[in-house]
Amino acid sequence: MSKPRLIIFLVVGCTLVLSLVHYWLNGRAASGNSIGTASTDVSTFRVGFLPVTCHLTCPVTDWINQNMVGKGFYEPVRFSGWPELKEAFLSGDLPATFLLAPMAMVLRQQGVPVKIVYLGHRDGTALMVHKDSKIFNFNDLKGKTIAIPNRFSNQMLIIYKGLRDHGMTIDDVKLVEMPPPDMPAALQAKAVDGITAAEPFMAQTEMDGYGRVFYQAKELWPNFISCVLVVHERTIREHPEWVQQLVDGIARSGKWLDSDMEHRMEASEAVAKNYYHQDPRLLRFVLSKPPDRVTYTNLALARKDFEVIERLALEAGILDGSVSFDNYADTTFSARTHDAQPYSWEMKQ
Amino acid sequence: MEGTSPPKILLRDLSMTFPGAMNGVPLPVFERVNLRVEEGEFVCIVGPSGCGKTTLLNVIAGFLKTTGGHVLIDGEEVLVPDHRRIFIFQECGVFPWLRVDENVGFGILHSPKENRRRIIRHYVEMVGLTGFEKAYPSELSGGMKQRVEIARALAANPDVLFMDEPFGALDYFTRLRMRAELVSIWEREKKTILFVTHDVEEAMQLADRVVVMSRRPATIRTIIEITLPRPRVLDAQEYIDMRNGIFEAMGLDHSGLGSASDAKKSSD
Amino acid sequence: MRSSLERILLPVGVTSCFIALWHGLVLWSGSTIFPTPVDAFTGIVELMRHGVLLNYIVASLFRVSVGFLLAVLIGIPAGLFVGWFGRAFSAFNPLIQILRPISPIAWIPVAILWFGLSDLAPIFLIFLSSIFPILTATIAAVQNIQLVYLRAARNFHVHGLALFKKIILPATMPQIITGIRLALGIAWLVVVAAEMIAVNSGLGYLIIDARNAGKRYDLVVAGMILIGLIGLILDLAIRKLQQLDEVRWGFQSFAAR
Secondary structure: OOHHHHHHHHHHHHHHHHHHHHHHHHOOOOOOOOOOOOOOOOOOOEEEEOOOHHHOHHHHHHHHHHHHHOOOOOEEEEOOOHHHHHHHHHOOOOOEEEEEHHHHHHHHHOOOOEEEEEEOOEEOEEEEEEOOOOOOOHHHHOOOEEEEOOOOOHHHHHHHHHHHHOOOOHHHOEEEEOOHHHHHHHHHOOOOOEEEEEOOHHHHHHHOOOEEEEEEHHHHOOOOOOEEEEEEHHHHHHOHHHHHHHHHHHHHHHHHHHHOHHHHHHHHHHHHHHHHOOOHHHHHHHHHOOOOOEEOOOOOOOHHHHHHHHHHHHHHOOOOOOOOHHHHEOOHHHHOOOOOOOOOOOOOO | OOOOOOOOEEEEEEEEEEEEEEOOEEEEEEEEEEEEEOOOOEEEEEOOOOOOHHHHHHHHHOOOOOOEEEEEEOOEEOOOOOOOEEEEOOOOOOOOOOOHHHHHHHHHOOOOHHHHHHHHHHHHHHOOOOOOOOOOHHHOOHHHHHHHHHHHHHHOOOOEEEEEOOOOOOOHHHHHHHHHHHHHHHHHHOOEEEEEEOOHHHHHHHOOEEEEEOOOOEOEEEEEEOOOOOOOOOOOHHHHHHHHHHHHHOOOOOOOHHHHHHHHHHHO | OOOHHHHHHHHHHHHHHHHHHHHHHHHHHOOOOOOOHHHHHHHHHHHHHOOOHHHHHHHHHHHHHHHHHHHHHHHHHHHHHHHHOHHHHHHHHHHHHHHOOOOHHHHHHHHHHHHOOOOHHHHHHHHHHHHHHHHHHHHHHHHOOOHHHHHHHHHOOOOHHHHHHHHHHHHHHHHHHHHHHHHHHHHHHHHHHHOOOOOOOOHHHHHHHHHHOOOOHHHHHHHHHHHHHHHHHHHHHHHHHHHOHHHHHHHHHHHHO
């Protein structure tokens, strides 16, 4: 064999070997396209989430099912930033995902057949400033730079509301969009003056000793919602039973989390280790200090919650008033969860 | 040499004009060239650099289309290059990605393997490259590369060789040796050779007849027959007379060789 | 003439100085966030102990080699075609020149929308980043091919596919290999960005994952070091291509220096 031919052979051979080893080491279950079967297909029913406490019920539900019945009924897929998560959802590869509430509403307004079917959490958002900074009240925010997760987020709307309530406007601050995981380092380096996103990235700055709470969202906006569970209309049409199972699971794991501090500590360990890849101390801190920093009950869809968001979003110019609760929400699944019981899972010592 | 047998190469009123080569003005390269070359003859075309000799040779070989007149080889009009007539290029046309033996065998890819090997060995030996069969051209000197190209041409067994200043890039002594070798190869192989050069000495050494071209637009000034036996003695009176005749035909003062070499230098 | 000892000592010395400077600056700045070289090294050891290091390296190499191989397989024939046929060149070149300067990062949304959550999305990005250097190098090589080789080929009646195989491809190979080397460098450069898309393995994923993990910048830097080292090995390997007998002639001027 001539030398060039040998090289081509080697390169192609190496690629083949790499492919095999890769699928052996890292391969997900190959997606046997089995749409139409009764039970959910783990490989095609993917649910997107970010490693934030707002989405905690997503991994917790999966983890409890893994442990109680030996397998989950969906595949939780972790993302690092909102744009990638949104795009994966739009591509149709992700039938369900946790999403910022205003973003879901805006997508609907833009014609995406998306339905909000359940909430993910309540509270669990703060605005942090550097502990050395001289920012103590809203007036001190004037001219400052604040990192937000996305323009279509309640984190943004709450700043809008706070400034308005103090006689200022959103133009008094400079907002920059940033993936939540990058925010702590940005604050530490004083690249921005304030950061606001979901936990645990806010608490992390507190734990590491350079962040100070400027406000907890609930102080300005009781029962604050950051993220909701959304699905494609097609998923509702083709697999309503998948959606119901998921909503039930979120409801049950939410109640499980809120029923016992021990559960929260167990969840911190399991989720930090298997899903978020974070230091478990961080989640333990967020879920316990104080215990109501973020809550997972009272997650059923309620029109009045969304009307608050709508009003603010209209005022801030995010929404144009062409969509309403009836367009973007589907309460059927949520309505069936009122008697959902917490999972009966207790960790065996 | 005007024999009764049909000519090998016949140029009839051959003209070439580059359309709008210079600022849109058509540029005549050569005009009304008439030439008759017999089978097995060694003809050199000399003329000042840039006079269009190379273009003329490319037209005869079929690489360029003429704009007037005809080229006939064996009585047939030449329109495209043909493997029975091999061109040897001024800027070495040996393929650098092939070894010496692969280069020499390039023109006979379709002949049976054993036959091919024998031909390659024969011509590699003829040009004195035995032992270098497996070398790549980049490992060879300029003279050796030119020999590879000659061997490659001969291996294809053509009846005509077109040579376009093939030794132009070589140093003086290599050039002398290559001329002698070419003559001995030609005497053995009896190919018809059309050889372009701007070096009058070179033409004197090689040719049966020397065709002297004028400046552009080139026409044939004269054709001088060199009847001296080879190898030609450089200081024989007859040789010097003939050479001066060529210089004269080229429009150079025959008594001042210095001016001839000056002309060469300035054009190089 | 440099001695072999010098050739080893010089780079080792400079690299050691760099590492020492890095270590010193981190200590001097008193940063609790930015890792020292020791932290990064223990990070690599930790990855090894968790048994994910090999998985990640294999995953990244897999994506790069598939994307890159596709780019080679499509880029070279397409480049030969576009470079050889004048009409194809005028038809395709403007489009190629428009697509070429677009950063693979800009294609991320498109990749997710088209390919969703599979290995295909990062492979697509790597393919995109590496096909243009190959394509442009091949086109330029074909257009700059020496006329004398083509004339010699015509003289020996080599036409059509045989002309591509025997003359055009070997004559352009040195320039194509330069393009390939450039492309592999870029492909490896893009792997981090490509693995930002929801994949769950790879060295790029390691960096993204470490960013999620709070203060684990030791793992971020460990990922960077691994990417750098593997990139170096890949480049050394592909440099060997330039020493092949069939193409060495095209790199003579480098060798002579």
